[in-house]
Amino acid sequence: MARKTGSHSQITGPRIRKAALKLIARHGFAAVTMRQIAAAVGVQAGALYLYTPDKQTLLFDLMRDHLEELLAAWEAEPKGDDPAEQLEAFSRFHIRFHLERPDAVFVANMELRNLEPENFVAIEDLRKRYEGVLVAILERGALHRDFTLPDSRLAAMAIIAMLSGVNTWYREGGRLSRERVERIYWNMIRRAVGA
Amino acid sequence: MARKTGSHSQITGPRIRKAALKLIARHGFAAVTMRQIAAAVGVQAGALYLYTPDKQTLLFDLMRDHLEELLAAWEAEPKGDDPAEQLEAFSRFHIRFHLERPDAVFVANMELRNLEPENFVAIEDLRKRYEGVLVAILERGALHRDFTLPDSRLAAMAIIAMLSGVNTWYREGGRLSRERVERIYWNMIRRAVGA
DNA sequence: GTCTATAGAAAGATAGAC
DNA sequence: GTCTATCTTTCTATAGAC
Incomplete structure (x- = not known):
């Protein structure tokens, strides 16, 4: 050859x-x-x-790039002013963005254990920034009495876990369209936060 | 020595x-x-x-034993008759059982990829049986008009993902007691299913 | 920029002594 | 039932040719 x-x-x-x-x-x-x-x-x-330079750096770069893309995409996302509109935008954005790149999502969620300490801290920081986006939406909504929530941080963790779960079972061309999944999840979330 | x-x-x-x-x-x-x-x-x-006999079998045994214990523990769990009671029992049981054995849960959720095909099928079967427990509760509740749900399977996946997420952030002796976490989650789930 | 070749370390698993 | 010793394989990473 x-x-x-x-x-x-x-x-x-x-x-x-x-x-x-x-x-x-x-x-x-x-x-x-x-x-x-x-x-x-x-x-x-x-x-x-x-x-x-080595295998570890390759992993780190993959995870960092994914999370930076995630944060940048949310910044660029059109979103309304009131908390319920923003929560709907976040819910739909999260499902869509994650379904579009299942491999990167899987790696970013599952390989934290394989990062060296220094790299782990950097990735955790990016993850926390994304969680902070949702916490801020929920806290503002609770303040304005748009949502009824005993604990915004806990609700944020619950909502992100729920939304991220879609990637584990959703199949393109399956029983439910992505739009229908987004709508059903948004309805569950809307009711869960008392909006 | x-x-x-x-x-x-x-x-x-x-x-x-x-x-x-x-x-x-x-x-x-x-x-x-x-x-x-x-x-x-x-x-x-x-x-x-x-x-x-080998490393693979060790992994398989750990995962199988965990899931069989999970199913047996749910069978032994006291639960009421009506769907809302059962959903509350399931929600609280899931959080409690999983928080009690974080290592086994982590392995069972994260190491599916490392199972050889035959072992993977056996573990997936056990996982599906557990999901089926929740699906059955939701379907009965929807039938009796205790719950308002467009799709029981999807709701089951959302609820399990949400409940399982507790293991990723809960720390013994932290800001919230386990009982308080259980109550808040049950309230979010109760509202999400329209009970 | 990519190849071949390999150094050096470490893995899973087994054999045989005690 | 456990140990020591080792076989065999495979890994990451590098060196030097083209």
Whole structure:
């Protein structure tokens, strides 16, 4: 087989990240080898080290990029003024954004254990910022008496867990459309917070 | 160091399982070595193979035992007749049972990927049986007009995800007592299903 | 930028002594 | 029932050719 020549750094980099995301989501970070990732991309294992200093940094970059994209996407999301409108926007946004990139979500949620301490702190900070978005919406709603909530933080954790659960069972082309899932979840959340 | 003598199979077996559960919950199945488990128990790696034929079977046994215990505990749980009573019993039971054994829960939820196909099917069957318990409660409640639900299966998935999320943030001796968490969650669920 | 080849470490599992 | 010792495999990461 002829050896490939020439520069592909603009192409290979993204392909490595995508293949790594897919493999790590399927099998877990510790179970995936650099050789497997390289094979999925069509290069030799050694070539991966042109794109990442080591396996740990590859994982960290995947998780950080996902969470930064999540926060940026929420910032760009159109949302109304009153708390109920914002809560609906958040609920629908969360479901949609997460269903669009199941591999990245899975990795970001499941591989915290495999981060080295320094990296763990950085990722946790990003996760907490996202939780803070929802807490702020709920607290403002409770203040304005739009919501009836004994504890905003706890409600935020409950709502995020519930919304994130969609990724574990939703299948494109299944019994329910994404729009219908969004509406049903929003209705449950709306009632749960007493809006 | 003097070599230990005598039989300890009644003691060592459970200690291996407990140590494995803890280590796998912390670091993930693929990242934990048989040598680490052995060291935590205070034996050599080879001795583990008196208690399990291989690492995969150890994982499978841990997950199966946890889920069988879960199903048996629900069977033994006192629960009323009407759907709302049963839903409250289920909600409180789920939180309590899961908070009591965080390591086993974590392993059972996170290590599905590391099961070989045959074992995966067996564990999925047990998981589905537990989900079926909640689906049945919700369907009966919807039938009797105790609950207002567009989709019982979807509501079941949402409720289980929400309840399971407690394990990710609850800390013994923290801001909220377990009883208070149970009550707040039950109130959110009660309103979400329109009871 | 990618390859081949390999150094060096560590894994799962087994054999045989005690 | 447990130990020590080891076989065999496989891993991450690097070196040097092209």
